[in-house]
Amino acid sequence: MLTERLRRLPVATRMLVSALVLILLVLPAAGVLLSWNFREAVNTAFNERLESLLNVVIAGVSYDVRQDALVTSRQLGDSRFDQVFSGWYWQISDGSERVLTSRSLWDQRLAVFHEPGMVFHRITGPRNKPLRLLERDIRLPNLDDVLHVQVAADLGEVEAQVARFQTLLWLSMVTLGGLLLALIGLQIRWGLAPLRRIEQSLKAVEQGRQPFVETGLPRELARLAEAINTVLERDQRLIARGRTAAGNLAHALKTPVAVLTTLAERLPEDQQAAMWSELKRLDEAVRHHLARASAAGPVALGAEQDIAAVLKPVIEGVRRLAGRRGLVFQSELPPGLRVRIDAQDLQEIVGNLLENAINWAKSSFRLTGRVEGKSLLLSISDDGPGMSPETRQEAMSRGGRLDEVKSGSGLGLAIVAELAALHGGSLRLDLSADGGLLAEVTLPLMYPESGA
DSSP: OHHHHHHTSOHHHHHHHHHHHHHHHHHHHHHHHHHHHHHHHHHHHHHHHHHHHHHHHHHHEEEETTTTEEEEOOOOSOGGGTSTTOSOEEEEEOSSSOEEEOGGGTTOOOOOOOOSSOEEEEEEOGGGOEEEEEEEEEOOTTOOSOEEEEEEEETHHHHHHHHHHHHHHHHHHHHHHHHHHHHHHHHHHHHTHHHHHHHHHHHHHHTTSOSSOOOOSOHHHHHHHHHHHHHHHHHHHHHHHHHHHHHHHHHHHHHHHHHHHHHHHTSOHHHHHHHHHHHHHHHHHHHHHHHHHHOOOOOTTSOOEEHHHHHHHHHHHHHHHHHHTTOEEEEEOOTTOEEOSOHHHHHHHHHHHHHHHHHHOSSEEEEEEEEETTEEEEEEEESSOOOOHHHHHHHHHHTOBTTSSSOOOOOBHHHHHHHHHHTTOEEEEEEOTTSSEEEEEEEESSOOOOOO
16 A cells, blocks of 8 residues: 555655755765865864973973972963863873973872873863873983873863864754755746646646647657657547548448338338338447447547537527427526536437427426536436336337437437446436426536556
């Protein structure tokens, strides 16, 4: 289920998600690397400063033989060595009685590690401050003991610099990530604009506002649009050719059937009934298959039709015929009703149902239209004898004529149902409020878009 949902994600969403994942992977890694490099750079600079201070202390230390004491003649040039417990200290000792310290140490002493070479240590100094200590052993010409020269500095300065940098770094990374995501979103929107133009163009073709998809697109998509237009043009030619052939076939068959009907009238009476029965079956079969062949089917690439405008000639013709027969015909089609359907198919559906109502109505029949949800309902009702449920089911299942007994032309109920089904609708038969037949055709207001 999740895989299917992922497969159906829009292209823009896919690209934004992939960009977000890339940003979430790359920027934190870059942030960690930059933070580490900065920390190393600060620590290196701090250590080099301690080395410089240590060399100054070493250069200024000497041993006074007369006083048997260590003395220094150099100033480190940093007032923090003179401030008590400032966090910056130096100390020179021989490990026993001889000790020389900066004023900042006051009465405290730094730990001595007695390690050869120049060594860095992290220690806890006065007032529990973390210190970085640099120690080196030296020998003076007139002193036999080894001197331990030490310089220590408060690590709080280094840690504060690193913390400040990390705060600015991650704020910058978050800002950069948001900016990159926004820019990538704009890039995706601009890059996919031709696809949206194709989508809008296809909708315009579907709604009948333009015959073909526009081809003023980037080279890759222009070839796709041209291929779509080629298919559309070919299908339109095939549909037009098929409907023309069906009409020609209908005209070609009418004359032979009429001639056979005339010849049947000259046959002996005992043969006429059988001949007329077969001719009737032939006529119904021809009309059945021609109606299916000539039906336009669902107009997925056609314009919406104004119901009142399309049915106006049918209603006017039925109104005149009803007047000659002394019937009352009422038409209630609210203005603005529109549906996507071939005009000829709609006229055939409603026209044949109205013809049936004329043939069976006693005094009146009615055509009404209304919208329910996303469907258009066209109802034709009369006050005739109606049909029982068994008769309605039988008539629709065998595709019989709407007027099996009375004379006149018209499509079978199954044909009307098929025409409605071709356009995504249906035909329902029931009893009308006047006791006659109610034929209700349901047609969708628009065809649902198929999934990819």
